[in-house]
Amino acid sequence: MSVTEPTRTALSPTPRSTLTRSKARGTADRAALDAVLDAGLVCHLGVLSHGAPVVVPTTYGRDGDTLYLHGSTGAGNLRAAVGADVSVTVTHLDGLVYARSAMHFSMNFRSAVIHGRPIEITDPAERVRALRTVVEHVAPGAWDTVRPPNPKELAATMVLALDLTEASVKIRTGGPDDDPADLTGDAWAGVLPIRQVFDAPIPAADLGPGIEAPAHVSARVARTEVAAVQ
Structure with missing residues (x-):
């Protein structure tokens, strides 16, 4: 499926965020990026730590064009991300696509890849607001019903903000793309849907x-x- 019609400010294309394969599945629509991020619960943060790549699963929250990440101030991987080039990904698996040939098996998915340099949030009020964003993203309605973080907890928590301008979105829907010569075979073809x-x-x-x-x-x-x- 091709998604090309923008409905909001388009994402800024860069060499890192420009698709090189299956370009018809990509979209520069920022609203599509919002939808992928808002539907997810876990992202994967890719960062170089001590000269080696590390990919860390973590929760997140989005407020407008900013993605917030948080973790312990003692987390070396999170510290390594501050001011460094990182990549954040969110993926939804919507179905397994069974084809008539092994090479055409696929998956229906929605994915986003964000590039940028996170900054550490140090302003106390902004840090609390960012943490609220993360909690409300994962557990909507919870923040106002529980005890807010105390000073000791806030001091032990690092909050990062990542701009969402440099990103790519890729989506696949529909059935298998079999070769015409395989359509007469006896193998079953179709989609096995997946939902959370x-x-x-x-x-x-x-x-x-x-x-x-x-x-x-x-x-x-x-x-x-x-x-x-x-």
Whole structure:
């Protein structure tokens, strides 16, 4: 599938963010980048640490054109990312594509790759706002129902901000792209869809009596159940 019609400010193309293969699956639409990031829960941060590449899975949050990452101030990989060239990726696997030939097996996916140099957020108010962004991205509605970080916790947490200008988005949908000569074969072809679901919440073993899962938790399960019915 080709996605080429921009609906918002286009991403800035650079040699690093320009696709070299399957270009028809790419899009420079910033709204498409937002959609991929907003639908994800985990990103992978690629950074050089002590002269070797390291890829670290972590949570994140997006506020406009800024991606926020966080971690312990003692995390060497996160420290190595400050002011250095890094790459952040988010991928959604939507289906396995079965073809009639081994070479045409594929996957339906949505992916984003961001390049840039993260900066460390040091302003206290901005750091709290960034951490709220991360929490609300992963657990919408949770921030206002729990204790906010105290000074000791904030001092132990590093927050990075990465501009989203230099990025690429790639999307594949649809069925297999078999060669005409293979269409008469007996092998099954099609798509095996994949989706992410939330199961019923499991309360903590030390949870006080009568404390039920809040609406913002139950709502995620309800949306999963609706999607399953559809």
